[in-house]
Amino acid sequence: MAEADIAAALRTFLPEDCVLSREEERRPYECDALTVFRQLPALVVLPRTEQQLHQVLLTCSRLGVPVVARGAGTGLSGGSTPHAQGVLLSCARLNRILEIDPHARIARLEPGVPNLRVSEAAAAHGLYYAPDPSSQVACSIGGNVAENSGGVHCLKYGLTVHNVLGVRGYTMEGDLLELGGRAQDGPGLDLLALTIGSEGLLMIVTEVTVKLIPRPPCAQLVMASFADVHSAATAVAAVIAAGIIPAALEMMDRQATAAVEPFARAGYDLTAAAILLVESDGTPEEVADQVREIEQVLRTAGASTLRVSGSEAERLRWWSGRKNAFPAAGRLSPDYYCMDGTIPRRHVGEVLQAIERMEARYALRCMNVFHAGDGNLHPVILFDANDPDSWERAERFGAQILELCVQLGGTITGEHGVGVEKLNSMCVQFSPAERAAFAAVKEAFDPAGLLNPGKVIPTLARCAEYGRMRVHHGALPHADLPRF
């Protein structure tokens, strides 16, 4: 169907400024935060109300036009990469906080509300919304639901799926779905859990009800240095084995601290092979007890230096380095590619060593900044997008890390999603029958296959092709790696 005809159909009920058709207006929507994947959409639509959004879906469904939803565009896997013949549906203008109920400890939000704004609005009541992805200043609640976003505090407070009580929204066919809600135990299948993290393939959410929790009165950060990466990894397991669930348990290797320190001036120990950041929160007495215990476990696990934040300013300064790791990568290299595999904690040390060997193999540098407590790795591969060979090596480097994660009983994505980026890796993690089950779920919600088509679930043909390619590049996939 011609773009002009789709635009005309949408303009019968949408104001002029809600439909963008000129190329220069559509250009800003061609990619999300994974900028290597770009595609200009046929049209961009920005509804202001739930009713308009519903009409957009009914119209596109009738005309057979694909729809790709987009929140703030901060996604890291190309999940909102537009469709060339489709409508890019931006939820940015549906950005009202509909309700904050401090007594019931819930917030009801439109999907375009930025994550951090929820906590800001709840702060007056001593409450906040726990999931805190690094992009929380910008990323939207609707996008968080689509990706099941995490953050540095999900070890203790859970992911989006643990903090969303209900969603309201529409299927591509225009059916209204209300899943979950303030009453926690509804009849039937748990479609709320299924929808969270479904990357915009099943429904479009127009309202999200989230859980708010009391802001802990006190937080302290312990920073520990280790002479080698392996003992830092062992220390992570030791903390958990001691029965401690810290509020955050993060690790940075030397490449990462060296990249960050010159401009974040966080005060990291640059002589350490790796540092751990371990946070404790709660009442002052509780935190004092737990910090003492954490220090003891880390010392026994071989920490060479230990420091405890003495003030809120110091705690935030130590965090600032961690939170600015990705911009720091941008200063070291023209481009960087952030991976997101998760592995059982006990394999963290082995995987970091394997990544070090891969750096030599692909002649690219990689720094590691990650959620060690969750076993969620974020290797950041530095490359140059202007050099096609460099990007090709970065892509293969990343895919090899993910395959290693799968081999060790982990997963190709802990919190960034599959999008278009990890379609090939899906062929490695899942069997054809498992991928068929995903396709079956998709068909149940969207029989015409118009909602965010081509994402998350690779076709059989694609997996067959990828299988041939892997054999082509080396007789066995990564034959140079020791087997675990």
Place this chain on the structure above:
Amino acid sequence: MSATADAALAELRERVSAAHRTRQGLRLRGSGTKDFYGEGLAGEVLELRAHRGIVDYEPSELVITARCGTSLSEIEAALAAHGQFLAFEPPAFGADPSIGGVIAAGLSGPRRVYAGAARDFVLGTRLLTGDGEMLRFGGQVMKNVAGFDVSRLLCGSLGILGVITEVSLKVLPRPRAEQTLRLELPAAAAVESFNRWSTLGMPISGGAWWQGSAWLRLSGAPPAVRSARERIGGEAIDAASAQAWWDALRHCQLPLFDSRVIWRLSLPGAAPPLSLPGEPLIDWGGALRWYADPADDADVRTLAGAAGGTALCWRGPAPAGRFHPLPPALARLHRRLKERFDPHGIFNPGRLLAGV
């Protein structure tokens, strides 16, 4: 996999494939402790108890993986040996359910509002489908967003999508300290108090009201439990009596459960007690309100709906169905999912929803 488990699984696959060929309905059964639960039992019994055993448990990973027939008591004993537990406290109803049944039913205990429900702790599953395929979803890691979250979809599915043959669950360290308090309060004031206390950052892990008393459980670091206890006041209950009370609540063994008709309501946490005859048992931390022998079934559903919740007929005649009716669009999605996962409709037909 051990040879016995291998053999048990092979036999299961054979039974399922045969049923698939002959369109024979199968009634999945672990320990049979929840035969009363659901819209009704149909099909030939498929015993799952033989496929049992803990596959993997590494305390520092906070994950346990077990085959479906493993008993809850075996899992809880293994965890207790390392100071860990299943924080969703699944009800056992005075018997010993299998972990497959626990997850298929998806029922949670009195810690739910604070720690999470059964589905919040499901990390991965293996599923045996109608055509004999073994599928694996999720895994043994805390964070996993590869593909749709089918594992959590299976939690509470009552077996209608296939046989859950194995589950991986997140476990947590047992709280260092625990203290139960009892306060004499009317029901409405208790609900108001549970909500208010929950906004204050105290380490609450259970709140219930029964026969004029509010029960509050505090769990966590000793200093936090101590200061919350001082702040709230009330009567401090000794550990053994407290354990007995919370166990009776969790496993549905209070005297109310001897009633002829029992309704299980899920209401918003802030909803005041309903104007029904008879006093409820309010398991506020479990997000449940129980009513015994109310006058009229229709009243219960209407009142629950008006309060923003749903009502499940736990015991007694249920001509309109045990579960709260689903809106048409949701029922349609259930039928479509069922058709795709179990095209011949052999697994637990009609147990979750009539005709599905």
